[in-house]
Amino acid sequence: MNDSAQRYGGISRLLHWAMALLIGWQLLKLGDRINDGEHWIGQTLVPWHVSIGSLLLILIGVRLLWALSQRQQRPQPVGPTAPLVKAGHGLLYASMLLMPLTGLCVMLGNGYGLKVFGVQLLAKTGLKTDWLISLGNLHSPLAWLLLALVVGHIGAALFHHFVKKDDTLKRMAG
Template identity: 60%
Template sequence: MSRDTRDRYGTVSRLFHWAVALLVFCQALKLFDRIDDGEHWVGQTLVPWHVSIGVLVLLLMVPRIAWALRNRGNRPPAPPPPALGLLARAGHVALYAALLLMPLSGIAIMLGNGYGLSAFGVELVAGGAEIPWLASFGGAVHSPLAWLLVAMVLGHAGMALVHHFAKRDGVLRRML
């Protein structure tokens, strides 16, 4: 599988990117669960998979970050002005951090409330005693971070479209 080059993201980077993008899109549909108490197709079809998909996002993000760090020398230099390049890098770091913190805070809710953790029908952690501070941490972080992540993803996609249609600099084509 090809590594990243200065002209194009490699196969592994693109697989990680689009797999996580698809999973995050499915997770974002959970926001519709707030409509009519989840009594619609999103609430009945996707929400039961929310925890499993979150675990899968976490399992993909760990090697994705390792892969990104391994390939960071192959990325093209930041475009001028330098402040915009710094802002773009900070945005990517924030996205990666949120994509780690979202599933971790969700797991904190599950374990903190004593539910245990199962993904795709496999019990990963048995239910047990409640851990109030862990449930409190997860509950305080998960929902606000979800809204922030939605905003960051929309900003990320929006900037990709700006690069493609306004700047015409080939940034989007590198990931397609």
């Protein structure tokens, strides 16, 4: 279950792939801009956006705590690109944390309240809070950044697997 210098453990892999699936689902929201969301994705998956985002906020917290507890034994990047790899992972973690936080700012700043998986956690107020709205305005640009980081992350993993033919992808794939 624990990570080792050679590979990520079961908990790290479960968190990684569960979040990858949920983030992929969340990024489908970008397709909501096509035809004003009047299509299957906009009508079926997008209504879950706030609930899945809230779940991701919890999961990123768990993932950060787990990563900190495993930091001494995790696989470490080596070579001249190691600083870039660390920076890329840092940006991924930061954007995964900031996405749901700025989403909360949108919801609360506009007085929408917060309803997660059908449970009203914070009541609608209808009151606008300018500073929360300002922070919430970062949500959409962060989504594009996250998309770019995810594409880069996948591209790097595939590059390692198919071009460099090393075990980088296998460390997380199981």
